[in-house]
Amino acid sequence: MDQLRDLSEQDLGYNWELGADYAMSLDSDAQLKWQWIQNRSSRDFERAINDQFILAGGPDFNSLEQKQTHNGETIAKVSLFVSHNDAFSSRSGLELVHNFIDQQLLLVEDSSVAEDSDQRIVEERAVMFWFGQWQLLPELQLDIGSSAEYSNVRQSGDLRQQREFFYPKPQLELNWRLSSAETWLLGINREVNQLNLADFTNSVDSDSDELRPSNPDLEQEKSWQIRIQYERILANNGGNLKAKYYYHDIEDVVDQMPVSPTESVLGNIGDGERHGIAVELDTSLAENTRGTLKLDLIDTSVTDPFNGDTRQISGVRHNVWTAEIKQEYPDLSVPLSIGLKYAYKSRYQNRRIDEINTVSESDGYLDTYVEWQLPSKMNVRLDVKNLLDNTVETDRVNFTESITAGGVESNEYFEKRLGLFAELNVSAQF
Template identity: 25%
Template sequence: MILMAFSRRFPAILLASAISAFPATAQDGGEPAPTAQADASDTDREIFRPVFFERFAPQTALEMVERVPGFQIDGQSSARGLGQGGANVLLNGTRFAAKSVGIEDALQRIPASDVIRIELVDGATLDIPGLSGQVVNVVYSASAGSGQFRWSPVFRTRGADPVLLDGEISWAGQVGRVDYTLSLSNRSARRGNDGPERLLDAAGNLVELRQEESRYESERPRLSGTIARQFDAGQTLNLNGAVELYLFEATEERIGTLASRDFVEREDEINYELGGDYAFDVVGGRLKLIGLHRFEASDFLTDVATAFVAPRPREAFRQDLFIDETETIARGEFAWNAGESDWQVSLEGALNSLETGNVVEVLAPTGIFVPLPSAPDTTVEEQRAEAALTWGRRLAGDVSVQATLASEYSRLSQSGANGLTRSFLRPKGEISAAWRASDTLDVRARIAREVGQLDFFDFVASTDLGSGNQQAGNPNLVPQQSWEFDLSATKGLGPWGSLTLRSVYVTREGRVTQVPIGATGEAPGNVDGANSFFVKATGTILFAPLGWEGAQLEIDTYYRTTSIPDPLTGLRRPFSNDVPWQIDADLRHDVPGTDWAWGGGLFANQRLYGVRLNQISLDENAGVNASLFVENKDVAGLRIRASVSNLLDLNENYRRTVYVNRRDGPVAFTEERFRTYGTIFTLDISGTFG
């Protein structure tokens, strides 16, 4: 077993050795591309000043962060509470206390002209628990007032109407000692596809040939803002808020040789979020109080109608589903220094709830819809408290270490059918280390005991009218617990750029997957013995040393293996719907001495089968998504970018095999779907004002 484990990890070890051996010097000749210089007074941080980004002509802080060599933003919006590190981007040294308002949104509202510098630092050297790996700190100072705007229409050759209302306008300014931002945005989407579907019997014979056409339309208007205030005595206050609508409609029309079907699903949602923090010095340390409240109300309406060619009554179903979600978090952090050590103690309390109700109606022979028996409205609630102690310091040489010891208490309760109340006490924590092995090589290691976040929808029974799948609720679910072992290295390649290799092994207790309920039913349940291992490589390769000034290649690729005992057969299999590998490469060339840039990208991955107790399904994009773009950074003061994607006519294919009872038994039928969606053209027009 040890030999097998080593053989699986040998490619990662070999690649790490290759990174450390990569030459950090360039060939002589030619003007080198701009490189970041670390301040001599702080070798832990790599400093990128505005001059580094001049050739990209950025308009916002987001565009600058996206150009930091080898760095990728990780928003962490789904992390449990606020005490697990959060996003890997800091604003003036502090975390952004929000979840539904992403760090990308916050960066988008900061004008590039306000950015003083961007610091790239290892999270283990900071006094912020849970932050590890590469972290960016955006240091900026608000100006008297400036604005940004963006309009991004999208056109497809087939499958969807044009997107004409996608854009954002924002303003950032200062009134006295108060910095503020205000933004009005809309994320608009139009998607669609069409093609044939075949229905096959157990022997693979054609039963029905169908022609299908699907359309998906959504609008997501949002009003958001932030306020920041610094006081004379060193106190800081940060507030943020957002209110958003989400309007979605999906339609599918099927014309078959045996029947025709119309499917319509609509969602009307409103959500808001308020967050903030207040920090001040007290009794030899600094106390920070953080709060967040989020609410989301959604109403779903689904209609399915089937008309048969043979003499048979028309069938129709209607479902009305409402969902209310609430999350409230209060957190306090007290940090102090003792000699060469940094300490922090924190307390966090959270209240999460989900309330849902569902009515399904069937078309009666009289022509009116009649309600079917349904479960009563259900409320799922979690009360959670967490206490943590964090210690960090620099050890001998260029090694920094951070350790966190924490404990979590949670109380889960569910009303309605199969209501149940349970309490849990779980230890967790982590230890991370950062080693600056040389001026061009940083190595990071992390071991963590983590408690996962439950999906409250898994507690509630549900019906999917589109696929015909039903799922029982499971009031006995518990949060997943895991051990995570993380090792990464970043190699600075001098004028060639930067390359990062990361490997992660995770062993999981209580992973949530579909488990048998009774003779034919199923529900989400906890399964022990799951594990995963993946290797990821990201980097920025500059071509200036080869004489190609202004050109760079961004790469992001990974390979992952997963394993879990199948609850039905007992045999080990990959995670359901897993993506074992992915390749994403983007080339950009900023033509020296001009305002022009051009480039392209390639994206490909593999998706594995989704596994239920009575069926397996595969939903994948078959092929490679290739794209090209051309950009001018100054068209009467505007930046205009035109791009085209899906140049190789990528398809959306789907295959589902349904079994009579369980998937270890005989096959009932198979569906095969082949759809195309055409070439996509996008125009991005952005600028500044004020």
């Protein structure tokens, strides 16, 4: 069945962020620091689709999606730094966070309203923390402590619900300095991923134009994380090399889960694992010229909730590498930097109860930027992105009822050209 799609989109919006911090000395051994950050963003999105089925000769399919989204975050944090003696110091404090998202979604298909929802999700979070640093030996340092996180999530609009969470997050890190140029690090900590409030809102699949309902009972992904890292400072101010191995024992993996024999939603599907190797090289290529190379190799595993098989976690790219060259001109009347960055990301896979999607890019991402350092600690940066006109390609296998039942209904291929685009960022410190 040949299908001709006519698609038009309009996507308008804005985002901004403000921050401030203030530090004051209580005495020669103690400092109090206040931090405040606030950001807001708004998006007004509209997409109209007309599908013509050429060979089948059926009627056209028309749909209209309109979505307005407003979200923001406010963070207030106070930290106390105390040097108790030459071998022991501590850091403690409190962080308060307020997040929200408001979304109105309208989906009309062939003149019939398929979705008309109004959702608001608010998260209020408080984190208390204390960490101590001991210099056990001249070459051996121990960092140990914990934070405790409480959060309250309220949903209103078409669905009303309130939930509370509490998680302790202990952390231990041991640094062993072999020499002035070489350091080993061993760390273990409990990590709790922050909620993405957009996961609690309904959405529309950009390829199939199908409604994707949210799951109000979604919880954060938790993990115990272990890492071993080696760092070496290169001779003659040549830069540094970092190599790290990490392992994550994950609870409540966030992925698609079945809610009926033919429907799935984003939820928590049980335990999983993630481990990998990360290498980063930052080196001087010439005077005022630096090069950076980063490589990440990742492997994951989780039990598929649809058929019980062990598979990779959805959405994870198994290798990513980036290379960047940056030339600085510090002696100009307005100092500036020029950079070129290339990133390659391997394909990844995600699935629902009745489909498997394999997503890849035709080329890597090549970006360039210019950054000016203006007086009064102001920076202006212009990025020009996707110089190679990268294309995102999706191969989709649709099953008649479900992956478990088998029976391939159709194979689809989607191609999305991202085009060339620019970003302008202005930042300042007062």
